[in-house]
Amino acid sequence: MTGMTTVPGSLILDHVSFRYARTGEDSGLDATPNPEDPIEDPMDITDLCLHVRPGETVLLCGESGCGKTTVTRLANGLIPHYHPGRLTGGVIVDGIDVPRTTIDALAGHVGSVFSNPHTRFFATRVDDELAFPCENMAIAPDEILRRMDGTMRDFAIAELADRNIDHLSGGQQQRVACASASMTDPAILVLDEPTSNLDVPSIARLRRSLLTWRRQGRTILIAEHRLAWLAGIVDRAVVLHRGRVHREMSGEELRALGPEERHALGLRATSIRKTSDARAELPAHAERPSCAEEPSWTVSGVRRRYRGDTRPALDIPELRIPDSRTTIIVGDNGAGKSTFLRWMQGLDRHASGTLTSPAGDTLSRRERLRRCFTVMQDVTQELFTPRVIEEVAASQPTEDPDEAMRILADLDLSDLADRHPLSLSGGQRQRVTVAAAIASNRPIIMFDEPSSGLDHRHMLQVADQLRLLASRGRTVIVVTHDPDLASLARDNMVELDAGRIGG
Known part of the structure; x- marks a missing residue:
């Protein structure tokens, strides 16, 4: 992947290694991790290569602690600009060299949605939250209002515009988070366990949000354990294991995995299962x-x-x-x-x-x-x-x-x-x-x-x-x-x- 030409809307991780800084330990961008060393933190990654093409939807999956969140942090710039550690390799997001820019310079290029939407909220009212990222980028008020109208329509949150975010349900908050992430018109959306606390109707609405982004031609990187709701959305699945790419497959190949192979990869069900099928996996007691x-x-x-x-x-x-x-x-x-x-x-x-x-x-x-x-x-x-x-x-x-x-x-x-x-x-x-x-x-x-x-x-x-x-x-x-x-x-x-x- 070294020397690959960057394309707007693409995400490139080129032989990336990252080791989180431990307490009392120096960190920096120039310290080179040895790929042969054992990974000390399950979230560390070693010699990882990933290319997400413009408009592609890629799923990161694998057992807890395999490095999925670390990859999402590389994609949205939280590594190395917020989470310190030792980073080597190339990280190119929408044509921008992430380690050599500032995190605010990425704001118009990548939007993020987290498992707990509260971690990204800055305002108390929904409409103020939508306006906030655009105001930070000094976008003209008329343009902000135009974007808000379209975004609230796309994500079906117009009736929530004047509501206090703290008074919304978890599903409503996640819809607001998706809408807010869209306001700066980013080419790339990064989601980390977005369904972790959502009910079935809220997951269905989140699915519609992803379909909206796909129709708009946006690039989507999503780390997720609950896989059934992503059927028909994911173009490619990347299975991580101990900080490395263990396997890649198409969305169709993911759905076709048998239970034994899926469980060996640490993956949850890719379709809704019967109660009897799930209970068969319980121990005797x-x-x-x-x-x-x-x-x-x-x-x-x-x-x-x-x-x-x-x-x-x-x-x-x-x-x-x-x-x-x-x-x-x-x-x-x-x-x-x-x-x-x-x-x-x-x-x-x-x-x-x-x-x-x-x-x-x-x-x-x-x-x-x-x-x-x-x-x-x-x-x-x-x-x-x-x-x-x-x-x-x-x-x-x-x-x-x-x-x-x-x-x-x-x-x-x-x-x-x-x-x-x-x-x-x-x-x-x-x-x-x-x-x-x-x-x-x-x-x-x-x-x-x-x-x-x-x-x-x-x-x-x-x-x-x-x-x-x-x-x-x-x-x-x-x-x-x-x-x-x-x-x-x-x-x-x-x-x-x-x-x-x-x-």
Whole structure:
């Protein structure tokens, strides 16, 4: 690939190696990584070559921590201009030599959409957010308004123009993020796990956004674990493994992969699977017979109305949650699922309602704080210690280093025990918080999107751990949009619709 002529709208990585800077270590662009050295960080990349042609849609896939996010950061200039480290090789984006320019010079050439859209928002109102990138580029006000009209129409967000972004659902926020990324008319769009916290209708709308970009002739690079929604969109799939290109194939070849070959590559399903197909992959202890009259936790009279809203965000007269079982809570973005978890945990002072244990004890809000453990959707909010092993030990009722290491080993984290949690990939951070929840030994353990950012193998591990927790006497509540995880882990399922129990 060396010496290849650059073409507008193309993305070229020419024998690129990048090693993230470690604490207390110098970094620079002129330090040359040795391709023969073992990769110390799963997100490092070595001697990677990739050419994305103008107008092509390319999928980056592979196991968690294989380097997908690193490639997206190279494409949008976050490496080396935000994330320091040792970089060699050529990175050319839309004809621009990325290491030798400034990140603001890339703004009109590449747009980015992240798994958590909040990481790219700067304004409080939707229309202000759309205008912001154009204002930074000193685009004339009349032209900004013209672009806003067209972009809001393309992404079906005109009715959200004057809304507060914080009051939107996750799916609505992701649509706003896609629209904002389009406002500078970039030739290249880069997306990193954009569906990680989206429901099925929101994913369908995101799919329409990608189709809009394809019709406009834009180049798209997308790192993703959930593959089924990309059928018919992806021109080429690039499978990464330990920071290197392991395999390339067309979109049709990706869809044609058999289960064994797909799983060996660390890939999730490329089409919607039947529940029976997913459950066949569970270990023997996972299937548990249900009892007609099993003990339950009883939720009564839960009601929560936010200021300015005409209807309550939660209105649950009664809900029975089977003890020592896994209950899956599903529903569209904005249905009240996360609000329910906050009430269960005792974090919401303004919601009414009671929780009664199987023994008949009513738990106060303070007691719920002590007896529940929640793994939040944004796991970075609950990672506090400088080492992974300390994160797990901090959750234990009585510190037990051997047990903490066993939990890490069960989740493929033992090699990362001494790493800082925030230095890990998104999927690895997710598994660290799952490990901390397991170590807590609290009677109710709740998870908000625990399979976010996880590949097939690690999603199976988390599903196995959820059901193993239940088999050991824990009551497990899981909020998810992931149909694979729901099929694998559920004993009981509850659907929330506009804050109420659905049919």
